[in-house]
Amino acid sequence: MKCVLVTGGSRGIGSAICKKLAIEANYHILINYHSNKTAAEATLQEVQKLGGTGEILGFDVSNYEEVQATLTKWQEANPEAIVEAIVNNAGITKDGLFMWMTPEDWNGVVNTSLNGFFNVTQFFIQKMLRNKYGRIVNMVSVSGVKGTAGQTNYSAAKGAIVAATKALAQEVAKRNITVNAVAPGFIRTDMTSQLDEKELLKLIPVNRFGEAExxxxxxxxxxxxxxSYITGEIININGGIYS
Known part of the structure; x- marks a missing residue:
């Protein structure tokens, strides 16, 4: 059984990715969620409706011990399963001006995005190297390449993953493993629902928010x-707002 793991797969872009892979990829889809089990189950139902197979896996990507325990238990229960692809999508925002930012708001955002990338990818990387095949896709953000005021924590976390993507790509390329990052701009999801879309459209050359699909x-x-020949790349998908 060949699998893809999508972290933060229950809602928004993560859910859209799970549904797209149900149609286009021949993978059993592991849908990770942290707190919203109902949304994860709804995404799984959609995946199955689209003809895919999958299951939900609850764990906090920022908690190393929890990631290790959950994935080890899953691997032991599915000894034949091979995770060939990982989408590191889990992330949170806690926006605010840096001068007033609390350690909790800094650490929460960095731990989820950056340490989540480490915890999950590191669990599978040796197996991928042994199998001589793998696909790692890291979800970053326009904030991680351009920087966004009010998001110093989020920009720092995503910018770190940009650099990690480039470094890891060089380490594993000889084993047919690619590592790339996708940097979305303003995409219509729950995470952006509070933003003033009318005001922001003035910044976006294509004059609309993107869709999760x-x-x-x-x-x-x-x-x-x-x-296969694309690795170490950061691909912007932002309607021309930044390149």
């Missing part, structure tokens, strides 16, 4: 065999 299309391509 459009990001999922790009991720699906990077997970596929078609993208």
């Amino acid at each position: 459009e990001v999922a299309d790009l991720v699906s391509f990077l997970i596929s065999k078609k993208s």
